[in-house]
Amino acid sequence: MTNQMQHVSGNTRRVTPHPSHPDRNEESHYRFASKILALSGILQSTLEINELLALFAKEIREFIKYDGLTYSFPSLKIDIKLGDQPTNNCAYELVVAGDHLGDLQFFRHYPFEVSELEAIENLLAGLLYPLRNTLLYQRAVESATIDPLTGVRNRAAMDSSMKREIGLALRHNTPLSIILMDLDHFKSINDRYGHLYGDQALKAAAQCAERSIRESDIIFRYGGEEFLILLTGTDLRGAELLAERIRQNMVAMPPQTEKAIRMTVSLGVTSLEQGDDMNSLFQRMDSALYRAKNSGRNRVVVSATADG
Secondary structure (H helix, E strand, O other): OOEEEEEEEOOOOOOOOOOOOOOOOHHHHHHHHHHHHHHHHHHOOOOOHHHHHHHHHHHHOOOOOOOEEEEEEHHHOEEEEEEOOOOEEEEEEEEEOOEEEEEEEEEEOOOOOHHHHHHHHHHHHHHHHHHHHHHHHHHHHHHHOEOOOOOOEOHHHHHHHHHHHHHHHHHHOOOEEEEEEEEOOHHHHHHHHOHHHHHHHHHHHHHHHHHHOOOOOEEEEEEOOEEEEEEEOOOHHHHHHHHHHHHHHHHHOOOEOOOOEOOOEEEEEEEOOOOOOHHHHHHHHHHHHHHHHHOOOOOEEEEOOOOO
16 A cells, blocks of 8 residues: 655645646646646635535546545544545645644555655645635634533524424435433532532533434533434434433443532433424423423433324
8 A cells, every 4th residue: 555645734835836747748837837826716615614625626636636535624523535545545734834724635546656746735735725714614613503511512503403404304204303311300419519510510411422322413402401412314213222322321420520420311202203393393302301300200201203
């Protein structure tokens, strides 16, 4: 496997690109230089990271042959894969003014030549600043949708996600389920230990639930000590099993804070039906949670139908 590690920096990018082939004629050299000058402007047309990488991948194919690329930026949980990933690759750490902008890899079935690597470096120079702007935008969007205490998504993010996913599920007739989780006797934790320890316990509960779900599931802070978990592509039985796993994991969690706080949760589960909207779905979810709390807490209750 060829693994050619490169480092590309906005501070040290070359103004005059190296030719990607030794015999590049004057016309193709001019065309390549024009592409580099135009690339940054072309990429400024979007602030969506997936669109940006797809546009970049399309624009550079005129000069570089490759089978696929990957881009990762772990702090924003960005992991993009385009095309195939065969064994030969060249990898770049993208940096502007000391800011790490992620890692980009190109893949193909045969090794990259030195002249091609030089061409890639020059083309990447056109990506760096649009990428930095996109990541700044992504960070702003992320911070606006995250609950600062627990680190999970907030109510505003939940509203927009639920509307979108309900519409998609009804349109394509695919399953969608939701779980509403409530910390049992949370008020007594605040009353007995104070809000500082209550906040720590709340954060620990959110993290436990987040570790219990799949990558495709999303957890939101619904309000106070309640959390909603959105399960796309999951039927009622699958949602019930997941809710029970969350409940068991919460019981098994070690005592929290130096006050040795132990927690249990009650969970209400329901699934989307044809004819549902957000209000009817949430009414069944609330009803299921209410029954879980009224029947002794630390349990899962399922509301299978509009009547149940």
